[in-house]
Amino acid sequence: MEEKILITGITGFVGSHMADLLLENGYNVYGLKRWNLSRLRNIRHLLNDERVVLLDCDITDPIGTRHVIDEIKPTKVLHFAAESFVSPSWLHPSHYMDVNYKGTVNLLDAIRETGINPRFHIAGSGEEYGEIFDEELPITDRSVLRPMNPYAVSKIAQDLIGFVYYKSYDMNIIRTRAFNHEGPRRDHVFGIPSYAYQIARIEARKQPPTVKVGHIDDRRNFTHIKDMVRAYWLAVEMCKPGELYLIGSEGEEYIYTFREALETLLSMATVKGIKVEVEPDFVRPTCVPRLIGDTKKFRELTGWKPEIGFEKILEDTLNYWRQFIKENLY
Numbered sequence: 001m002e003e004k005i006l007i008t009g010i011t012g013f014v015g016s017h018m019a020d021l022l023l024e025n026g027y028n029v030y031g032l033k034r035w036n037l038s039r040l041r042n043i044r045h046l047l048n049d050e051r052v053v054l055l056d057c058d059i060t061d062p063i064g065t066r067h068v069i070d071e072i073k074p075t076k077v078l079h080f081a082a083e084s085f086v087s088p089s090w091l092h093p094s095h096y097m098d099v100n101y102k103g104t105v106n107l108l109d110a111i112r113e114t115g116i117n118p119r120f121h122i123a124g125s126g127e128e129y130g131e132i133f134d135e136e137l138p139i140t141d142r143s144v145l146r147p148m149n150p151y152a153v154s155k156i157a158q159d160l161i162g163f164v165y166y167k168s169y170d171m172n173i174i175r176t177r178a179f180n181h182e183g184p185r186r187d188h189v190f191g192i193p194s195y196a197y198q199i200a201r202i203e204a205r206k207q208p209p210t211v212k213v214g215h216i217d218d219r220r221n222f223t224h225i226k227d228m229v230r231a232y233w234l235a236v237e238m239c240k241p242g243e244l245y246l247i248g249s250e251g252e253e254y255i256y257t258f259r260e261a262l263e264t265l266l267s268m269a270t271v272k273g274i275k276v277e278v279e280p281d282f283v284r285p286t287c288v289p290r291l292i293g294d295t296k297k298f299r300e301l302t303g304w305k306p307e308i309g310f311e312k313i314l315e316d317t318l319n320y321w322r323q324f325i326k327e328n329l330y
């Protein structure tokens with residue numbers, strides 16, 4: 001059967017890198033975008049590529065969603081369409097449920113109604129775990145969920161409805177929870193891209209030499225986006241429907257605080273003596289101090305391991321924002 005791979009959220013950070021990986025490996029892709037809103041700059045290099053078919057679809061619209069699923073009849077779905085920014089989720093909690101939960105239900109219902117059963121990947125998040133204490137580390141697929149923000153709640157709902165549809169309708173739903181992925185194209189609302197973006201602006205003399213930050217002492221395991229999309233592809237190909245897999249780089253050499261990431265980025269800046277200042281608006285109402293996962297189950301099944309180190313993650317992010325500002329891609 002001809003492989004028809006659908007990427008929802010192809011204009012986003014993860015979806016655009018997934019498209020790049022699949023094209024490099026000889027696949028064609030279908031991608032969903034929103035007709036009037038999408039951030040096309042992330043896929044501007046793909047807009048005239050005949051191997052990429054873009055269809056307009058807002059996944060909160062069940063009719064439009066049904067229409068595109070029926071048109072494509074995908075054999076694999078990599079579902080990355082989401083409201084993914086944590087901070088605005090306190091202001092728009094219902095909207096996050098609309099997109100992340102109801103949007104996923106619309107896709108799954110459209111698939112059922114179309115009478116197909118593609119392998120369908122749901123990209124859950126380490127954020128679902130929320131408040132984890134030192135003695136509970138590392139996080140496993142059995143750790144308790146104590147979400148700390150509305151985004152995380154919507155991701156739990158998305159993840160668990162996937163499990164329910166797998167159990168109820170025997171759908172081929174692959175569930176992963178991944179820890180921080182970073183690199184080019186990640187929006188500068190997040191910590192590392194925000195520091196890199198500001199440093200690039202300072203270097204271009206577009207901002208005074210002060211980087212504004214929120215809470216910077218949280219600890220994470222970081223994975224380069226190129227390693228992560230390889231993992232997601234292995235997940236959709238190899239993981240068992242219904243099961244939950246944690247994904248991420250877990251060695252000591254990948255575990256840092258945001259403060260350490262900021263210090264390394266500042267050491268890479270061409271402008272010296274940049275100051276750091278806490279911006280109260282950047283400080284979230286709650287924080288998630290530590291998210292370090294045990295990803296053995298996924299690694300043993302797939303053989304995946306990260307290939308790109310932390311310094312390179314930061315270097316690629318900084319160079320991306322330098323180029324972004326140079327080309328004025330806003």
Ligand code: NDP
Nearest residue numbers: 009011012013014038039058059080081082084123125181
């Ligand atoms: P982005 O915000 O960069 O991308 C989200 C994508 O979803 C964009 O293409 C956006 O399109 C699209 N989208 C938003 N709302 C809708 C809608 N109503 N209908 C259709 N498309 C919509 O997020 P990421 O790429 O970083 O994240 C992708 C997935 O991975 C998310 O589910 C996220 O929760 C998950 N994840 C990400 C992690 C990370 O570290 N990045 C960690 C763990 C999980 P548009 O251009 O139109 O806005």
